[in-house]
Amino acid sequence: MTKRRANNSGSYQNRNGRHIVQFCSNGKRLTRSFPSELEARTAMADLSKIRPKNFNKELTIAQLFYKWNIGRPENPSNYGYKVRFTKHWEPIIGNLKPNELNTALLKSTIPIFKKNGLNNASVGLLFRILSSFCSELVENELMEKNPVSLLSRKTKKDFISDRDPTKTLFLKKIEDISRVYTWLNGQNRSVSIAFAIGALAGLRINEIRGLSWDDVDFSDRLIRVRWQAGTTKDGVDRLRAPKNKLGRIVPMSDDLYNKLQRWFESTRGEGWIVRAPFSEDTLKKFIGKDTLRLTLRQALKVLKLPKLTWYESTRHTFASQWVIGNGSLVKLKEIMGHASFSTTENSYIHLVPGQFTDADRNIIKVDLKDHEKPVNWKLLDIDSKLRGEIRPNDSHWNTRDSRPNGT
16 A cells, blocks of 8 residues: 655655656645756755645635735736736736636737737736746646646747747857957946856846855856845845746856956955946945946947847857857756756757758658650650651740740
8 A cells, every 4th residue: 555645745756857846735645847956856845835825716816816926025026917917917807717717718818918009028928927827826726727828839929929039139240249348348347347247158137236256256267146136116226036046057268257357356356246336335236227238239339230138249149159159058058047948949949050960961862863865765756746746846946935836
């Protein structure tokens, strides 16, 4: 007889690359999947974070959403979730029960959002917010399936997502990266260092803003990403966990290592690496995102380069150049901090050099032979004339109507 798992206990398993935690809660055996082993074991150490919450099955979608959103960390992103749900989703599905939501109703909301002036990116964000919420309801057994995940691929591609990885721009020439850094260095040294960290290490803009000298290991040439800068609704700057909730380690190239060493000496190794020029306290104020973006925009304009965003010029440029240089996609996933390998693969697989070798091209071998006239073709020609047929050649064709003369 199988031994029953004790309540509030769990175990870790690796199933074909999927990191699974099995645990028991309220007499039920439950399973959760995580993108990495470290995240799975961290969650298993505190099962209260992954144990289903007790929701009332009689509540409407709007009531359940607000209850779900209150339990999430207080930050601008979750506040934005609440604002968008209240404005766009609640008037349409707020009064429904969870299992009354279906794919047909979701698909009918897309023209409504487009009529209200939302672009594809905004519509996609609304569906991602709803999908996160519905996944929580499925885990709490308040909904059988996540209706957003059941939408067809064509619907998601045509109406929800307009992002094409093959069309996302980046700095294709290494010389352009150097030119941008040189120009920024003459205008604002902090912005030039931020650009170098983004373009040569692939950090997100908020991770760069929250990076301190304690996070830089010059001996092993590593950058430890532990925090990201954030601003609360009240305008207070503070540090919070990175996007994937876990830290990561990023290698430093020789060029970035040399630049950071010189910058360390000039700043005496105190406070944030990238600092606001108007802040007297080096550990009080983060540099503004608008300062970084507007300065970079001016640099691209002066240097007559394509109009790129900060993400395209730094993080996406780093990842693209990494793949073009024949770097490993598996290592790139860890450096970028993506939650799953599919995100890395879908975004950069088209840049992998030499996808097809000579062996791939010659897997199917076919000897294609040209048509050859039979040896006795003259006898065939005489036989055709005896039958009253005319074999077309250059002298038989009329250039006017392209038909044999005499017919």
